[in-house]
Amino acid sequence: MSIYRIIDANINRVSEGLRVIEDIERFIFENKEISREAREIRHLVRKSFSNTQLFKDRGSLTDIGLDASREKDLDKKSNIESLLISNFKRAEEGLRSIEECLKVIEYYEESKLYEQLRFRVYELEKKAFLYKSQESISSEEIKK
Secondary structure (H helix, E strand, C coil): CCHHHHHHHHHHHHHHHHHHHHHHHHHHCCCHHHHHHHHHHHHHHHHCCCCHHHHHCCCHHHCCHHHHHHHCCCCCCCCHHHHHHHHHHHHHHHHHHHHHHHHHCCCHHHHHHHHHHHHHHHHHHHHHHHHHHHHHHHHHHHHC
8 A cells, every 4th residue: 555545535535525515505505605616626626636546555445444433423413513614624634634645756736736725725614604603693683
């Protein structure tokens, strides 16, 4: 196994996290702007680095983390907000991992792209939660 396995796992992790964010923003909060941007970033993550070694080193069924995940309840979510927060963190952490691993295998330009994507996700997270707090204030003002 190699560093490509880490990159592959994190491309999948980031894409999955962004998909959950996109779906929540689209179907629950009906926020077209945030949903669109999450989708755009997700597509860039999938298209920005491709190497056949990613698939060759994939070990989904033999991953030692699979049993640990099944045995723990650390990933429990109590509401939509906690689901949204955890998926933003999943995407941000995965982007950082991809960025660092690409440097090691001398894909420096690609690593800088993933760094830029990570900062876009930070800003998207800020927008999502500022929007929700403004929406809460507006609905409270309406009730008065």
